[in-house]
Amino acid sequence: MKWSWMTVLLAALSICLVLILLWDRRRPASIPLGNEIFESGTPHFLFLGTSLTEGQAWPDVLIQKLESCGVIAASQRLSGNGKTSSWGVKTLRAAQNSDLRAPDLAVIEFSVNDADFRRFLSPAQSAANTKLLISMLRKMNPEVQIVLLGMYPGFGIRGALRLRYGAYLTELERIAAKDERIGYLDMAKEWQITLHEAPRTKMPDGLHPTSEIASQVNADSILNYFALSQSLRCER
Numbered sequence: 001m002k003w004s005w006m007t008v009l010l011a012a013l014s015i016c017l018v019l020i021l022l023w024d025r026r027r028p029a030s031i032p033l034g035n036e037i038f039e040s041g042t043p044h045f046l047f048l049g050t051s052l053t054e055g056q057a058w059p060d061v062l063i064q065k066l067e068s069c070g071v072i073a074a075s076q077r078l079s080g081n082g083k084t085s086s087w088g089v090k091t092l093r094a095a096q097n098s099d100l101r102a103p104d105l106a107v108i109e110f111s112v113n114d115a116d117f118r119r120f121l122s123p124a125q126s127a128a129n130t131k132l133l134i135s136m137l138r139k140m141n142p143e144v145q146i147v148l149l150g151m152y153p154g155f156g157i158r159g160a161l162r163l164r165y166g167a168y169l170t171e172l173e174r175i176a177a178k179d180e181r182i183g184y185l186d187m188a189k190e191w192q193i194t195l196h197e198a199p200r201t202k203m204p205d206g207l208h209p210t211s212e213i214a215s216q217v218n219a220d221s222i223l224n225y226f227a228l229s230q231s232l233r234c235e236r
Contacts, residue, residue, distance in 0.1 A: 030150075031173065032229035034180025037105050037145055038071050039231075044101055045075040048088050048133065049109030052151055054079035057211045058218040059107075065223050069234035076101060084119050085110035085129035092136050102140040107222070108133060109149040111172060112207075115165040123164070127171035134175070134182065147183045147222070148172040152191035154207035155199065183229070187221045 037043055047059045054077065063073050078091050078100075088110050113119060114126035130148065137144050150169045153162040169186065176184035191209075194217050195202055203209045209217070226232055 029173070030186050030225065031176040031182075031184040032225070033145055033147065033183040034229070035145060037226070037230055038069075043071065043073045043104040045073055046100075046103035046106045046137075047075060047077045047079060047109070048092065048106060049077075049079040049149075050083050050113045051079075051081040051208060052112060052214070053077065053107075053109050054081055054083075055208065055211075056214045056218070058215045061215040062219040062222055065219055065234075069223075069232040071232070074101075076103075079109075082113065083110070084113045084121055085126055085133065086121065089129050089132045089136075092133060096136065096140060100140075103137065103144055104141065106133075106137050106144055106146045107149060108146060109151060111149070111168045112151045112153060112162065112165070115153065115162040115168045117161050117163075123167040123171050126168050127175065130172065130175060143181075145181045145183070147185055147225075148176055150184065150186035150188060152188055152195075154203070155195070156206040158206035183225070185222065185225045187218065190217050190221050 045059070045063065047053050053059060059075060059077060063075050066073050078088065078095060080087065080091075083091075088108070108130065110130070111126065114121045114123075114129075134146055137146065150172060153159050153165040173184050176182045194213065200206075201210075202213045223232075223234065227234065
């Protein structure tokens with residue numbers, strides 16, 4: 001059987017593409033915060049992100065769960081459906097001149113949309129935007145602590161649009177590894193366990209979970225993350 005040079009070339013390119021995509025789907029390890037958040041007072045949280053934050057109840061559920069740990073916290077959101085970190089930079093810059101309260105802790109969740117092929121936003125651009133967000137947050141409060149979230153990239157068509165998600169998460173890990181006031185939390189494992197059964201029931205469109213499931217997985221994952229590095233004593 002004879003193979004044309006074009007067939008061989010296409011086969012080689014296909015193999016290379018598969019290897020690249022598999023490599024890009026690796027998941028960096030979570031990095032805990034190096035400083036105490038809940039030492040005193042009423043910490044103020046700022047949640048920045050996509051529809052996975054905007055359209056969900058989990059940020060409020062997290063604040064409620066912290067009460068069982070003896071922490072009374074307040075929160076605000078800067079999030080929107082279909083938004084990327086580029087939008088986050090513009091929106092936070094504008095909000096600095098409004099009544100937005102300086103946060104003690106900021107939770108940033110834009111990577112899942114930054115990684116969408118349709119956004120034309122590279123991992124390097126996503127990382128640059130994240131660094132700008134961090135810089136602006138520190139102008140608001142030099143002592144602010146920041147958690148960068150790695151979300152579940154989805155499945156089916158939604159997941160296919162984010163095949164290089166691992167590369168974006170690697171950038172977040174690198175940012176967090178250089179600063180003890182920045183943490184990184186990857187929630188993929190919890191979502192994989194949760195979606196092992198009835199995935200379409202829990203995440204109907206392949207990306208957006210039901211509010212109940214999101215509150216359960218996200219709020220609990222972040223609370224457990226805090227418990228690893230913070231002096232929390234929670235009633236369960």
